[in-house]
Amino acid sequence: MSATPEPASPAHDQHAAALSPATLAVAAGRPPRVQGGPVNPPVVLSSTYVSQGEVPAGEHFYARAGTETWHPFEEALGALERSAHPALVFGSGMAAIAAAMSLVPAGGRIVLPRHAYNVATSYAQDLGRRSQVALTLVDVADTDAVLAAVRGGQGQAPASMLWIESPTNPMLEVADVPALIRGAHEAGALVAVDNTFATPLGQRPLTWGADVVVHSVTKYLSGHSDVVLGAALADDPALHALLRGYRTLHGAIAGPSEVWLALRGLRTLALRVERSQANACELARRLAEHPAVVAVRHPSLPDDVGHERAAAQMDGFGSIVGIRPAGGAAAADAVVAAVRLWVPATSLGGVESSLERRRRFPGEPVTVPEDLLRLSVGIEDVEDLWADLSGALDDAAGMTAPSAATS
Ligand code: PLP
Secondary structure, three states: OOOOOOOOOOOOOHHHHOOOHHHHHHHOOOOOOOOOOOOOOOOOOOOEOOOOOOOOOOOOOEOOOOOOOOHHHHHHHHHHOOOOOOOEEEOOHHHHHHHHHOOOOOOEEEEEEOOOOHHHHHHHHHHHHOOOEEEEEEOOOOHHHHHHHHHOEOOEOOOOEEEEEOOOOOOOOOOOHHHHHHHHHHOOOEEEEEOOOOHHHHOOHHHHOOOEEEEEOOOOOOOOOOOOOEEEEEOOHHHHHHHHHHHHHHOOOOOHHHHHHHHHHHOOHHHHHHHHHHHHHHHHHHHOOOOOEEEEEOOOOOOOOOHHHHHHHOOOOOOEEEEEEOOHHHHHHHHHHHOOOOEEOOOOOOOOOEEEEHHHOOOOOOOOOOOOEEEEOOOOOHHHHHHHHHHHHHHHOOOOOOOOOOO
């Protein structure tokens, strides 16, 4: 059987370019249409390939360097992000992030949102401790401050990379992503965007000129909380080759079965995102009026500081909501303990709704409020979600009258 790593379907042709993301999620990465052929790609479980002599570019010879079960997913995600190349799948979102940060030369500097995903920040700090790179943390919603940090000055060299998350995890700050990309490029910095929260249905940073996009595929793209995977994309052939080379050399690869599952999950991305976003918008609206909630953060809310920006640059507002229950961290913990339908768990982007108090992790920045609950809104019936959550909030606030039961 041919081991060509070329995509199985022409997702980058003119026909595909005209298709909407919802269609691409279903149609891209299919096997060739041949009589009697399968409509889904097979899982190929082989660590090595029959091979002798010189290995022509692109031919498979060892599965750490490439295996055909990756390609349909890579093709589909590349098409969704409107990338010039297929995505590169990695063993986790963090593996993709490490690959992207490896583009910063030794002695370079990364400008990073102070509320970026905390393990991405920890990784950059770890690089810093090894004296390989310096780090500047910024409020990513403050465009002027971010670009001033990128430019450096007063003895500080311009940054090598601007890292963007928008909306941020877990504070849901919204950056002016196109303006930051333009400004950072003028200062000579590479721009990497973690697009996990928005998904390629919400925004496509490569089309704004971002150099690299990374994903935790673990979240919305696979969508069922059953795999840990990541991906990186780049339009520039040299950057794409560097990311691919990093993956092969560091061995940060994905298993074929997980990638196949991620592709199956990706097929329903548009439906899942549409439903979970609608649920999130409705819950945010109701939570803003709940007496046991002192603050709600969701870009859909008209008075949210990120609302106008999100409305201008995103398709949809995402499915993560931040709330601060009345009564502080103890009340937040009580809400997590009281819910019966919402799952108390970390991670996000699954079909199931989940929640957690982020500061339970010592690595979370102290600027994240102790009592912040991050809600990952799923695709259940919104009334069931509301009944469970509002009841737990009432309980935590001591608003529910004690039960008459005596036993
Ligand atoms: N980026 C964001 C925004 C995340 O929320 C996460 C995980 O929570 C990651 C990256 C890391 O992804 P993974 O857990 O797949 O390594």
